[in-house]
Amino acid sequence: MREILDDIERWRLNNRRIAVARVVNIEGSGPRDPGASMAVNEDGEVAGSVSGGCVEGAVVGEALAILHGDMEPRMVTFGYSDDEAFAVGLTCGGIIHLFIEPLNW
Amino acid sequence: MTDTPSLYEELRDRIRADQPTGLCTIIDGPNIGAKLLIAPDRASRGTLGNPELDRIVTRDSLAELEAGRSGVRHYGPQGQTTPEDLIDTDTVSVFVESFAAAPQLWIFGAVDFTAALAKVAKVLGYRVLVCDAREVFATRRRFPMADEVMVSWPMPVFVERGAELGPRDAVCVLTHDPKFDVPAVMGALTTRVGYIGVMGSRTTHAKRMERLTEAGLTDPNEIDRLMSPIGLDIGARTPEETAISICAEIIARRTGRKTPSLRDGSGAIHSAQ
Numbered sequence: 001m002r003e004i005l006d007d008i009e010r011w012r013l014n015n016r017r018i019a020v021a022r023v024v025n026i027e028g029s030g031p032r033d034p035g036a037s038m039a040v041n042e043d044g045e046v047a048g049s050v051s052g053g054c055v056e057g058a059v060v061g062e063a064l065a066i067l068h069g070d071m072e073p074r075m076v077t078f079g080y081s082d083d084e085a086f087a088v089g090l091t092c093g094g095i096i097h098l099f100i101e102p103l104n105w
Numbered sequence: 106m107t108d109t110p111s112l113y114e115e116l117r118d119r120i121r122a123d124q125p126t127g128l129c130t131i132i133d134g135p136n137i138g139a140k141l142l143i144a145p146d147r148a149s150r151g152t153l154g155n156p157e158l159d160r161i162v163t164r165d166s167l168a169e170l171e172a173g174r175s176g177v178r179h180y181g182p183q184g185q186t187t188p189e190d191l192i193d194t195d196t197v198s199v200f201v202e203s204f205a206a207a208p209q210l211w212i213f214g215a216v217d218f219t220a221a222l223a224k225v226a227k228v229l230g231y232r233v234l235v236c237d238a239r240e241v242f243a244t245r246r247r248f249p250m251a252d253e254v255m256v257s258w259p260m261p262v263f264v265e266r267g268a269e270l271g272p273r274d275a276v277c278v279l280t281h282d283p284k285f286d287v288p289a290v291m292g293a294l295t296t297r298v299g300y301i302g303v304m305g306s307r308t309t310h311a312k313r314m315e316r317l318t319e320a321g322l323t324d325p326n327e328i329d330r331l332m333s334p335i336g337l338d339i340g341a342r343t344p345e346e347t348a349i350s351i352c353a354e355i356i357a358r359r360t361g362r363k364t365p366s367l368r369d370g371s372g373a374i375h376s377a378q
Contacts, residue, residue, distance in 0.1 A: 001117075001120060001202075002120050024176075024177050034175040035202050073138045101130075103113060105111060105112050105151075
């Protein structure tokens, strides 16, 4: 969160709705530790990162779906055991679990 | 305008003020998204939906914060943690995220290597203190990247503030002047600091060890805490390269990786190019 506070504050000043994705758990080789975070605003602007760039694109889609009310806050998993919803993998072969939610707290 | 700040706003302010804080979020189970903000210096705010769960998670997350760890923990709906209590009941998964205060690096000796080390340490997120007894050298103008510049002999700094240092912190002694580095090393050894590095050639190191022995340093476990000569053996030559070798050694000591430290080698530190 520390690294993305300035962007979040700028967006809050402009009354943008914001979703935050945080790495909560990693299995095997993962590029970022729990706590790595990424924020997405309703215009699709992005701050921070949750991997080495492998899954950020998919996270933006998830975050926008939550901001549009199409999806509830939830855990999302990326890795080689992806379910059908996520054809996005980590090249390092690890699995990361993210929690994505709106910044409304 | 006396509105209570939201949990996010309080978290933001505490992170910016470098005050240790934990954010606990239900990520699976009932009340998904519910939050508890915890801190060692005041009562928790928010709720995970059950007072007993709040109490147990507060206790656990304060311990995680102390260790600077973040991760997922599983509980029963009333905070149960024993596996038998979790059979046939809904479990709650809580992400405990620790925002620990920045680790500290104290550099003794305001020499030309100090500015480079302070710069690299800032990149790694350290709070940097530069200390030297010589007023003309220990100036803010020479070390604008440092968080604090002190004119002092080493011992008073350790007596007054040594209790701040813990396993995540580091002390680097760069003076290679026995008047200053012997008390700095002896002072650092009185603390729980995780890394103590001392600069100098192998000749300087050997002479310094004699002086440290005279000063009462004989316990092999204490001597083993000293990384002297400081740094990894990566052939660093410039102040900036030396700073990288020192910071890399600090990381390797923290993670317990086997890396070639200068301390464990022999021969000249700077071989002819």
